[in-house]
Amino acid sequence: MEQLLNLIDGELRPAMGGGWLDVHAPATGAVYAQLADSDARDVDMAVEAAHRAFPAWNALGREGRSAALLRLAHLIEADLDGFAQDESRDNGKPLALARRVDIPRAVANFRFFATAILHFPSEAHLMDDIAVNYTDRQPFGVAGCISPWNLPLYLFTWKIAPALAAGNCVVAKPSEVTPLTAYRMSTLCKVAGIPPGVLNIVHGLGPKVGAAITAHPRIPAISFTGGTRTGAEIARVAAPLFKKLSLELGGKNPVLVFADCDFDDMLNTTVRSSFTNQGQICLCGSRILVERSLYARFRDAFVDRVRALRVGDPGAEATDLGAVVSKDHMEKVLAYIELAQGEGGRVLCGGQRVQLDGALANGWYIAPTVIENLGPQCRTNQEEIFGPVVTLQPFDTEEEALSLANATPYGLASVVWTSDVKRTHRVARALQAGIVWVNCWMLRDLRTPFGGVKQSGVGREGGVDALRFFTEAKNVCIKL
Ligand code: NDP
Numbered sequence: 162m163e164q165l166l167n168l169i170d171g172e173l174r175p176a177m178g179g180g181w182l183d184v185h186a187p188a189t190g191a192v193y194a195q196l197a198d199s200d201a202r203d204v205d206m207a208v209e210a211a212h213r214a215f216p217a218w219n220a221l222g223r224e225g226r227s228a229a230l231l232r233l234a235h236l237i238e239a240d241l242d243g244f245a246q247d248e249s250r251d252n253g254k255p256l257a258l259a260r261r262v263d264i265p266r267a268v269a270n271f272r273f274f275a276t277a278i279l280h281f282p283s284e285a286h287l288m289d290d291i292a293v294n295y296t297d298r299q300p301f302g303v304a305g306c307i308s309p310w311n312l313p314l315y316l317f318t319w320k321i322a323p324a325l326a327a328g329n330c331v332v333a334k335p336s337e338v339t340p341l342t343a344y345r346m347s348t349l350c351k352v353a354g355i356p357p358g359v360l361n362i363v364h365g366l367g368p369k370v371g372a373a374i375t376a377h378p379r380i381p382a383i384s385f386t387g388g389t390r391t392g393a394e395i396a397r398v399a400a401p402l403f404k405k406l407s408l409e410l411g412g413k414n415p416v417l418v419f420a421d422c423d424f425d426d427m428l429n430t431t432v433r434s435s436f437t438n439q440g441q442i443c444l445c446g447s448r449i450l451v452e453r454s455l456y457a458r459f460r461d462a463f464v465d466r467v468r469a470l471r472v473g474d475p476g477a478e479a480t481d482l483g484a485v486v487s488k489d490h491m492e493k494v495l496a497y498i499e500l501a502q503g504e505g506g507r508v509l510c511g512g513q514r515v516q517l518d519g520a521l522a523n524g525w526y527i528a529p530t531v532i533e534n535l536g537p538q539c540r541t542n543q544e545e546i547f548g549p550v551v552t553l554q555p556f557d558t559e560e561e562a563l564s565l566a567n568a569t570p571y572g573l574a575s576v577v578w579t580s581d582v583k584r585t586h587r588v589a590r591a592l593q594a595g596i597v598w599v600n601c602w603m604l605r606d607l608r609t610p611f612g613g614v615k616q617s618g619v620g621r622e623g624g625v626d627a628l629r630f631f632t633e634a635k636n637v638c639i640k641l
Contacts, residue, residue: 168347170210171357187253187484190523199365201373207361211330214358234271253484300328310336323627412573415566416446422578494548573613
């Protein structure tokens with residue numbers, strides 16, 4: 162069985178403790194690889210290697226680092242199909258989605274930050290003829306990057322690319338549930354000319370490896386994407402150590418559908434924004450709010466479209482939804498569907514596990530599920546489910562739509578469907594969210610600030626925000 166090793170100091174190695182974790186294929190439920198079950202000792206070794214590598218990596222300058230990251234991007238792109246197969250096998254997502262979105266985006270992350278660093282400016286502030294100030298932004302040494310399972314390589318590279326481009330070395334932990342593409346990438350680092358110790362990937366469990374990275378005194382900054390509860394634990398540990406923190410956390414995103422929208426465009430996109438990646442994207446809209454005059458028409462058309470989605474073999478071209486990521490996660494999502502019914506929710510379609518045949522009989526599949534008749538304060542409409550489950554709620558006025566949209570502890574993304582330009586601006590301003598998409602969804606420009614408000618996170622990633630996070634600003638004031 163394949164063994165997935167750590168990358169520490171340029172070498173692929175097993176965990177120091179010698180332990181292994183099982184890695185499952187969600188499509189079949191079977192174990193297909195063993196993962197290094199690392200602990201604080203492996204993290205220590207990685208941190209030491211990163212500190213040793215830092216001076217030379219930083220001294221390579223922007224152009225040298227940029228060239229190495231572009232080579233890595235090129236190598237991933239040249240093996241796009243191999244990466245996509247691995248991502249689909251490890252996560253359960255449709256292969257076509259991994260080919261179209263996950264892996265190209267990982268390549269784009271490296272390309273974007275490898276070139277963004279070449280244009281990253283320093284500000285100057287002139288005090289007439291008294292003095293001149295300039296801002297010197299320097300890397301701080303070693304960054305800790307911890308990422309989740311839903312978009313494994315996409316989110317992993319979204320963190321490590323800006324950290325490395327800015328001149329830091331990295332100790333990173335992918336999710337233990339989906340380590341395969343990070344491992345595949347680690348086998349390319351040497352060929353790409355990334356010097357030993359610059360990028361270290363330590364695999365294993367969150368409470369062991371993630372916690373050791375968070376608490377390590379020689380890692381001054383942590384970039385984390387994952388659940389809100391884990392984010393709170395990381396903040397609790399990191400705050401007294403005065404670490405820089407970037408936290409990208411959960412969401413319960415609203416989709417506001419006004420009666421004046423382009424119905425067909427809205428319907429097509431809302432099917433996607435609800436169920437892409439089995440609903441396991443932090444940006445998926447899970448609460449669909451529909452103006453009452455359109456409600457019945459929308460509900461009937463939407464349910465028809467959702468019933469027609471094909472749940473099946475992630476490797477098959479025709480599949481719309483593959484497997485959810487793990488047995489635990491499947492059980493969690495099914496328990497939420499049961500809870501919704503207990504709360505008075507009416508299941509319009511889906512609502513159960515999908516049993517496939519043959520080799521896929523033990524895979525973890527859930528039918529895309531639409532629920533109505535629930536109030537805004539019930540748990541189903543308050544808590545993140547992170548699966549193929551959406552609720553529908555009608556509203557009468559713009560004011561009511563906003564009040565429903567803002568009625569959760571989360572504030573990551575939101576989607577607005579309307580043809581009224583004035584309404585667009587009013588609603589966008591009033592939504593409590595870090596991201597507002599109007600008449601579109603998941604349209605991403607990597608230069609824009611990305612992140613959430615309230616319990617969806619702290620800080621922003623993307624563009625200059627990421628490069629600022631991964632550097633320390635120093636003001637130099639020179640008297641003239
Ligand atoms: P988790 O919070 O469970 O895990 C995220 C990462 O943190 C994993 O690598 C995990 O390791 C690790 N971890 C777990 N415990 C600790 C700890 N005590 N200290 C340090 N690290 C730890 O999230 P999931 O992997 O379940 O991902 C789903 C969540 O991610 C959802 O809530 C989703 O909304 C959110 N998300 C947010 C995004 C955003 O941009 N805001 C984007 C994508 C997802 P292990 O795998 O071993 O548990």
